[in-house]
Amino acid sequence: MKMFVALTSLTAMVSGFSSVETDYANIYADQLIDQFDSELDQKLELGNISLTESKTYAKLIAAREFIEKNAGHGGVTAHKKLSLLTVKNSTKYSEVVEKIDSQADMIHELKKEVEQKAGNVIYPSSTRDGNLTGNTFPKNTWSLTFDDGPHASRTNQVLDNLHANNMKASFFVLMKKTHQLPHVVDDIIKQDMELALHSYTHANLTKLGSKGHEYEITTSKRELEDATNVPIQIFRLPYGAGMRNTKIRDVITRNQLVHIFWNVDTLDWKDKNPQSIFNRTIKQMKATPNNSGIILFHDIHAQTVIASRMVMEYLNEQGKTTCTVGEVINYLNNKEQDCLK
Numbered sequence: 001m002k003m004f005v006a007l008t009s010l011t012a013m014v015s016g017f018s019s020v021e022t023d024y025a026n027i028y029a030d031q032l033i034d035q036f037d038s039e040l041d042q043k044l045e046l047g048n049i050s051l052t053e054s055k056t057y058a059k060l061i062a063a064r065e066f067i068e069k070n071a072g073h074g075g076v077t078a079h080k081k082l083s084l085l086t087v088k089n090s091t092k093y094s095e096v097v098e099k100i101d102s103q104a105d106m107i108h109e110l111k112k113e114v115e116q117k118a119g120n121v122i123y124p125s126s127t128r129d130g131n132l133t134g135n136t137f138p139k140n141t142w143s144l145t146f147d148d149g150p151h152a153s154r155t156n157q158v159l160d161n162l163h164a165n166n167m168k169a170s171f172f173v174l175m176k177k178t179h180q181l182p183h184v185v186d187d188i189i190k191q192d193m194e195l196a197l198h199s200y201t202h203a204n205l206t207k208l209g210s211k212g213h214e215y216e217i218t219t220s221k222r223e224l225e226d227a228t229n230v231p232i233q234i235f236r237l238p239y240g241a242g243m244r245n246t247k248i249r250d251v252i253t254r255n256q257l258v259h260i261f262w263n264v265d266t267l268d269w270k271d272k273n274p275q276s277i278f279n280r281t282i283k284q285m286k287a288t289p290n291n292s293g294i295i296l297f298h299d300i301h302a303q304t305v306i307a308s309r310m311v312m313e314y315l316n317e318q319g320k321t322t323c324t325v326g327e328v329i330n331y332l333n334n335k336e337q338d339c340l341k
């Protein structure tokens with residue numbers, strides 16, 4: 001009985017602590033999104049937006065990582081109902097902001113110079129040639145990418161919308177979830193979509209040693225190929241973390257994978273409003289160098305199903321070309337592609 005009491009209070013203490021921090025980080029992330037959106041509006045007038053140059057964007061990535069480290073994938077929720085005024089003066093809130101901002105400084109530094117030069121051939125490599133951001137895509141060509149699935153219902157809803165819009169997309173799946181929902185991954189393949197890897201457990205690889213890197217990349221890839229019989233050619237690091245880490249890039253290269261970043265972030269992991277997700281996406285799309293690139297979604301959220309359908313319809317209305325990332329890689333490597341004829 002004594003033991004039980006002790007354990008219960010310990011659990012309460014631990015989760016209580018992390019949930020306050022998570023709440024504050026969620027509040028901070030909401031503010032960062034507002035800031036990101038207004039910067040987007042300002043920069044649109046000047047033209048040219050690069051996610052890798054935005055400090056606010058680096059803070060958003062750091063905030064998401066912070067929230068998920070404390071509370072897992074389910075930790076991301078809207079907390080706007082908590083009064084900002086009450087929170088802003090608390091020491092704990094400042095501490096959380098400080099932690100996130102200092103992590104963001106590192107992320108911002110590391111994200112620079114990952115752009116690969118236009119016209120380069122893309123192949124598994126730890127140099128820039130082995131990383132694709134979308135900024136060098138052919139004009140008016142877009143790839144829709146969906147991360148963090150498979151999901152028991154939402155992945156199939158996205159697949160239905162893609163089918164209705166006669167469109168293909170790339171799905172960066174987690175191996176852990178693939179084991180839980182193999183039939184959903186089968187549906188991705190059956191519908192002729194591109195299957196891609198996004199690690200085993202969604203860990204931040206920069207926080208792991210070489211054993212962790214092997215598990216998250218090498219073991220993952222092998223298990224995904226064994227389970228599906230589909231050769232896996234592209235990979236995306238969770239949070240994009242580790243793109244310039246030589247050790248991590250070497251493991252990616254050794255597994256014959258090209259690393260895929262993005263140049264449009266919908267921020268659908270945090271924003272629950274499909275319309276504002278859509279608006280943010282279109283604004284960023286219009287500000288890309290070639291009116292082309294890679295759009296990042298997560299097929300595990302209800303808002304994503306709606307917002308991504310709106311983007312699909314927009315792409316069709318505007319007569320844009322959509323291809324999977326793999327198809328664009330082939331095209332850039334001088335192989336003719338049906339989607340780009």
Ligand SMILES: [Zn+2]
Nearest residue numbers: 147148238239
């Ligand atoms: Zn992810």
